[in-house]
Amino acid sequence: MTSKQKHIPVRLAGLSDGVDELRFDVAPADIELPAEFAQTVDVRIEVDKTHHQVAVHVFVSTTAQYPCDRCLEAVDIAVDTDLRIVFVHDNSAEGGEDDRDIRLINPNDPVADLAEDVREAALLCIPMRRVCGENEHGEPRCSGILPDDRNADTQPKEDPRWDTLKSLNLDQ
Numbered sequence: 001m002t003s004k005q006k007h008i009p010v011r012l013a014g015l016s017d018g019v020d021e022l023r024f025d026v027a028p029a030d031i032e033l034p035a036e037f038a039q040t041v042d043v044r045i046e047v048d049k050t051h052h053q054v055a056v057h058v059f060v061s062t063t064a065q066y067p068c069d070r071c072l073e074a075v076d077i078a079v080d081t082d083l084r085i086v087f088v089h090d091n092s093a094e095g096g097e098d099d100r101d102i103r104l105i106n107p108n109d110p111v112a113d114l115a116e117d118v119r120e121a122a123l124l125c126i127p128m129r130r131v132c133g134e135n136e137h138g139e140p141r142c143s144g145i146l147p148d149d150r151n152a153d154t155q156p157k158e159d160p161r162w163d164t165l166k167s168l169n170l171d172q
């Protein structure tokens with residue numbers, strides 16, 4: 001055996017018809033997720049075997065932690081996604097009724113490894129822009145110090161309305 005170790009193995013042969021469920025607790029490093037993925041990846045797989053095919057529905061759940069783009073504070077990003085793959089014995093059967101991911105079962109090695117699929121699905125959950133979020137006024141929720149705030153501290157605002165207010169107060 002020269003094939004590398006399978007981290008999320010799904011047996012596709014020798015199944016009886018019906019739905020089965022598999023669960024894996026996967027260490028992020030085992031499926032080559034980046035260090036921002038520090039928590040165990042929860043993978044649940046529904047395996048639906050019928051005569052001609054094995055349809056799998058994969059549910060991926062974990063949490064990643066990335067620095068906020070604004071303030072660099074750690075932001076928890078929920079990773080909650082699912083994907084479907086259909087494994088068939090013979091590709092000659094007509095398909096294409098939808099855009100499902102259809103793959104051939106390798107008769108010499110009928111155990112598919114879904115590690116790469118889970119890795120890609122998890123990474124797709126990470127947005128390009130990662131911030132602490134915004135409140136109802138569109139202001140950042142950042143609890144860390146914003147670069148804009150640092151600039152504001154060194155450049156006091158000169159607003160003529162303050163002078164008016166000051167003079168009003170003095171008059172009283």
Ligand SMILES: [Zn+2]
Pocket residue numbers: 068069070071072073131132133140141142143144
């Ligand atoms: Zn922030």
